[in-house]
Amino acid sequence: MTEKLTGYKGEAIVALKGSGVKIGDVIRITRDNDVFEGVLMPRYELADNKHIVIKLRNGYNIGVRVSPNIKIEKLGVGAKPTFSPPPPPKKKPGLPEVAIVGTGGTIASRVDYRTGAVHPAMSARDLYSVVPELSDIARVHAEILFSLFSENILTEHWTEMAESVAKYFSKGMNGVVICHGTDTMAYTAAALSFALQNLPGPVVLVGSQRSSDRPSSDASLNLVNAVKVASGAPFAEVVVCMHDSTSDRITSVHRGTKVRKCHTSRRDAFRSITITPIAKVKMNNIIMLTENFRKRDVRSELFLKPDFCDKVALVKFHPGLDPGVLEWYLSKGFKGIVLEGTGLGHIGKYMLPSIKNVIKNGLLVGMASQCIWGRINMNVYDIGRDLQNVGVVPLEDMFPETAFVKMSWVLGQTEDVEKAKKLLLTNIAGEISEKTRFEEW
């Protein structure tokens, strides 16, 4: 029984149980002089125990406070709400062409009201019905590449995405939008930044922090603005387009190698690290915030370098970290480790012998900082110099996640450690910034 009333608890579940209704049923709630009719919705979040949520006929969800005199009746077994969009608007011939590639995540999903499961919904027709204004911006081609929550995305999926983007550009698209779960979106953005070089147009990753069923969903604005960027932005880079603030008006466009999810739940969770965002999208305008970008050029011939090594680990240092973990990775055939050290790039001195050992055995070891902001500098303190002497590569101002992705990509390009070191420290897609006077203070 309880499974059928997903997410409800306390007073709410008591009231529901007594009435024999199930999620997805059409119900009537009578409370004092109020009557509400609609489909009983599941509750997902750490919801309170006092409200029952129904979807009204007009499509809005409301929460009805449970009270002692509440009456709940089942009006009918709710058909699984079918999704029958209007016929898609005619594609307007003068508009740019944009591919939208679905990979899963909250933005590309809608809740199955009966099971509470989340399903992708991503034909072009579906998209036009959810966000009809897309047809005024671009001629959209939509495809579901796969349907994964982003924590399940692996290096092989990065490869698939890169190949899909390359295919769409070869077909003459002006830009490509990738719908992606937000959890590891920044990792994927970095991966595609390395795998897709010399792009003719933008590749825009977009997601949502709130599903489109919720009134506060950010899905629609993010998607519209992502398509705007893909259609018309002057740059040709891999970027992330997400809410800029807690208001629902502006999105920021972040460089794929310099962006990070910095909040678990806020709609403006994504932030550019060390640099300002490339652009903002406000109403119908793309406002550039920098002159430092790669220009869109339809004649650019894309270089596809989609190979990644899946034997790379990111190891975060903490007080007392057991150095044996490095040797365990060595024994498992790993090729590279990014250490997430403290401050300017430090780890406990007691770890030096293990590090020396794994490097001697062919592992590539790089150092990023758990501070996230700022730059590695392993010339200031003895431990930094010692680490460099045994061969640890200081990874400049790449933050740990980008550094991890880059090492995975580098070791997908070459098995030669010396070549890999050189490539690690070569700026490919803005992941290594020029030193600024500011840092030298």
Add this chain to the structure above:
Amino acid sequence: MTEKLTGYKGEAIVALKGSGVKIGDVIRITRDNDVFEGVLMPRYELADNKHIVIKLRNGYNIGVRVSPNIKIEKLGVGAKPTFSPPPPPKKKPGLPEVAIVGTGGTIASRVDYRTGAVHPAMSARDLYSVVPELSDIARVHAEILFSLFSENILTEHWTEMAESVAKYFSKGMNGVVICHGTDTMAYTAAALSFALQNLPGPVVLVGSQRSSDRPSSDASLNLVNAVKVASGAPFAEVVVCMHDSTSDRITSVHRGTKVRKCHTSRRDAFRSITITPIAKVKMNNIIMLTENFRKRDVRSELFLKPDFCDKVALVKFHPGLDPGVLEWYLSKGFKGIVLEGTGLGHIGKYMLPSIKNVIKNGLLVGMASQCIWGRINMNVYDIGRDLQNVGVVPLEDMFPETAFVKMSWVLGQTEDVEKAKKLLLTNIAGEISEKTRFEEW
């Protein structure tokens, strides 16, 4: 030879080598019509190759640009600059008493000009000579507990520090200042927050991002303000007192469980996470920023709980993380693991069997988020619910470093996993904030 000219390279080392001088020598540099005399200093940072740095008689360092017509002469073997402070000022009897405990790090060190090594200098007499205004704020008792760069600090050092603080409060001190390297200062601040309960006065961790030899050093302001806080602040908590901005006027005071080093090199590297700082110190004023703090009360009887378990690991999830690492920790006798998951508290679904296995074998597993800001919520998506079902503990709004320290402390208090789980989720020192409306968006 080169060892004697630490840090020099390029044109600078060529010029120095020709003259036969060594670090620490008193030298004269003649260049065009300019003459500079002073002690030849080593260079540590990613220095350029064009300047020679000498310490002038007035104590300032200058960099002299190497040019073709430069002439360098040795005037004498520089005595290792001895440190002969004036006699300490008389302690003023009406002032509060503050203990300053040195543990190492940049703040408590000065460079040995001859070897380039960094030594602690921390008798009360030394302190008064470096920062004479301390004698107007408090009667200072200084002690060197140990001299470690903070990346080498282990759980046993947290215990020693906690015991030292307890000793000083039992002697009637009004507050205790701990000088500490900045790299892991936030971990130690969290550790002491759990180990020192019911404090009678403040425990203030302080450090510096630039050594006191550098004109831009933050050591002096941070230390003065830390002593002010220890002497007179109205709260009795473990806090971190560090620069508030890039200017040299204000320090922020952060709660020990809610602070993080967020920049590798900036003087204002420390930030309060999720909450505002407790206070700022501006000129002679401690400005409280919240009413939510534990009040100073000399009658409070400190509860010392200094035990930590050193068999706890922090494991950061990244795309494709090998789940075998969890079982490796199990095989090494570990008692607990904090997972640093993505978003609301997720990891790849493929890791579930390993997690189930280590929990079945008695490991305590908790979940924090690599987003850093925000709160874990494992009720929204299937993977979160699955993880909770196998026993993973959602660690609320503790960020990963504090969560790791807390688990180390919790497993130092009890070996019973159920009791440990309960203690993990009990707010001890402000590490778990109340939920706010804001988060529910």
